[in-house]
Amino acid sequence: MAARSRKNKTTEIFALGNEAVVEGALIAGCTFYAGYPITPSTEIAEEMASRLPHLRGGAFIQMEDEIAGLGAVIGASLAGRKAMTATSGPGFSLMQEHIGYASITEVPLVLVNVMRAGPSTGMPTNPAQGDVQQARWGTHGDHPIIVLSASDVQECLRMTVTAFNYAEKYRTPVILLLDEITAHTREKISLPDPEDINIYTRLTPSMPPEWYMPYEDNMRGVAAMPPLGAGYRYHVTGLIHDDHGYPTSNPREVEHIMHRLFRKIDQFFYDIQMVDEIQCQDAEICIIAYGCVARSAELAVQQARERGVRAGLLKLKTLFPFPRPAVEKMLRQCSNVVVPEMNMGQMSREIKRVNATQSKIITLNRVDGQIITPGQILSKILKG
């Protein structure tokens, strides 16, 4: 457990990114963790194993594999718990089946994927950002999903809380993408007073059980969700289902549910979109980055400005739904946009897709298991 010191009423700790995830989860009200150990996400499981049994009703279980881990998390969430798991590349691939299940059955859960270099076993202890598109489209079929990222330890805590809030609010799995660097960096963070943090907990039905419809289409597109055993007996299935939860292949009903699933995320896009604009106001050249690379970029921006180049950084905290308006704004403003990422261009293809203004998109890809350095980004900025 990370050490604590109390200063000015806020508690400060010197913690790993992975430990900060646990702090965030506990603040958000998480009482259930199931998973399978995998580097570099293991500290999350270890910390949960020692913390959860101290909570009223808290439970941790190490399952036989990642598929089982996410299965148990879905089960616990159906039983009314705020539940999460954490994994890395190979485990994330195994979990895809259940991400799809949670999407179609609209089960809230948080999945932290600490990205390592891949594909396959790859380099377990080296960072990468190769799971970005897999997080969005990894499971088969069209499905709604929210993908967030964090770039420093304090953000690991904040984004975990946010991930739980989104999951509960929109009844959807939320994936938090970290990388080996962010997860394994130790930094000072302040633990917020839980009273100061907005915690959202899923709506439960308040109507007689006979009238409850588990997948009712209401104004929000998100139906209330009772815990198992509360008197609202309904059917949960991975088959496409109607508003009552029963399997259907009626084209009208199928279209209805698929469109609702997308609408429930789309219509709250501005609630979900999170970006940080760092020195963007007067920027002539913009860097768009996320995760640990955003930290390199921040230093590169500072160094560029010292040399008289007006650079700015758009840090993406929400990766999907893709923060198109914020990106488009920078594309309009800057004729040159640098996109550094530790993959072969998984996010830059999204940026190119929305590049209506024909700005020059300069990609900077690194897949050797090393972080992109500020120097590399700076040279791209200076070359233009």
Added chain:
Amino acid sequence: MTRKKGESKVKVFLDWCKGCGICAAFCPNKVLSVDKQGKVRVDREDDCINCGFCEIHCPDFAIMVYPKDERTPFEANIDDVAPATREELHRIRNSNST
């Protein structure tokens, strides 16, 4: 629970019956058979000893065996909503013809 012949009625929900024939094959007294339509027919209701086999082995919950003198819910209100019994119909028809 009666085990005597002639004390039970057998009801088959034909909409639910798929005619698998398990009930007919294992009925100790050959009360049931499968007809040409592929549905179970009650041939010899009076031979039923209410052994219970068909009820618990019908995969489709389509057979009910119950005491002859008892009305079951699905026929409980028939008398109330159907004003005329067979005898009454006869009487009406006869009275019309005269």
Added chain:
Amino acid sequence: MSNDLHLDRFEVRLSGLGGQGILTLGRIMGQALALDHGYEVTQTQSYGPEARGGASRCDLVISTGKISYPKTICLDLLVSLSQEACNKYFGDLKTEGFLLVDTSLVGQTPTNIFWGLPFTTMAQKVGLVQTTNIVALGALTHFIPFMRATSVRKSLKEILPQKIVDINIKAFNSGFNRAKKEYPEAPEKWKFS
């Protein structure tokens, strides 16, 4: 004086062999600087099979303001508790940076300008060779002008298990006092931007 020192990316690398407690050393130091001295600190380390047995390293970036890039770029201070680590990482040191080595294990320093103390031998004298890292921590507390001994001792007590605290405090003091005696002027040599 030292606690108010303004720092802009002061970078330290602690290196040595796996099993020497390099990571613990980094964690105690990082925690003391972050929580007690109030600096921003990022501590990163190499993980995985390479961290077992062979070379081990732990990097700290210390700054007064927010730290963007969490890894080291150019080292201000390299601490090497093994010859191999010293050879491997010396090239990452700034020209005006300092090198601190365990002279019991590092026989050939790549430069004549270095600080050296026999940490391993000193730990043996304390009575437990496993306290080598803490002896080094004591010395570091002297060499680094913005680190306070009281805070480091406090952080040490928080992180280490109760039953080994006493001997480690002893080890810490031995390193701190020896460094002070042999290199009394060392803390004055730093130039901070």
Added chain:
Amino acid sequence: MAKVTQLIHNYLRHSKRFPHVFCPGCGHGIVLGSLIRSIHSMGLAKDDVVLVAGIGCSGRIPVYVDFNTIHTTHGRALTFATGIKLANPRLKVIVIMGDGDALSIGGNHLIHAARRNIGVTALVLNNHIYGMTGGQSSCTTPMGSFSTTTPFGQLEDEFDISRVTKVCGASFVARTTVMQASAMDSMISEAVMHPGFGLVEILSPCHTQYGRKNRFKTCVDMYKWLQKSSTPLEKYRELSPEKQEKAIATGIFEKRDCEGLEDKYARMRKSLRGES
């Protein structure tokens, strides 16, 4: 007996269309009836029962019955059940799986559920074949039997579900067939009431896919075969090895008291929290 069918009807979902999707003569309906009767006999409230199923014919069972029902992914039902039980130990979690579901794709989960003795009840409906996908061989297809993927006869040896589960440490293991519906009722009740992991293997014939390819002309033939070959454990033990080959042992293979994982965890939590 008079109220049996009526009682079952009371537990079915009135909003679902009947008859159910199973083929004529499929034993899965009998199992559902048996499960309802045993839950009724134990006096469990509908709200307290969670039925979790995997994929395949057996996976279609829960939707018809008015409990908390969850139709999960192929082979993973036990993982969901583990999460539910640990999250809310008050619930009675019953898992319905097929043979391919439980032993092939879900084999890993089954052996670990048995090992960790989580307090859920698994009903494995063994029909020796993949029914829903059209009669491919499963890990329980007997050697020499025919299926669409073993057109010249199965060469591999089959899994003995009960034996596998027993050696993995399950504290309650039993086998029955759909021909012994009354015995099945009490066996399911016993398994549900048993603390820790319980498994009941139920032989439920698939005439459509298995029977027709293996010299059973009608589904009734399959039921007669089950009736003939199922032998209570005590009698089975006295049979000669040749006769044992052809017989199916039924009964309770394992029953020992063993605290369920969820109870152990609750105990640990209490002691950590300083509650007695």
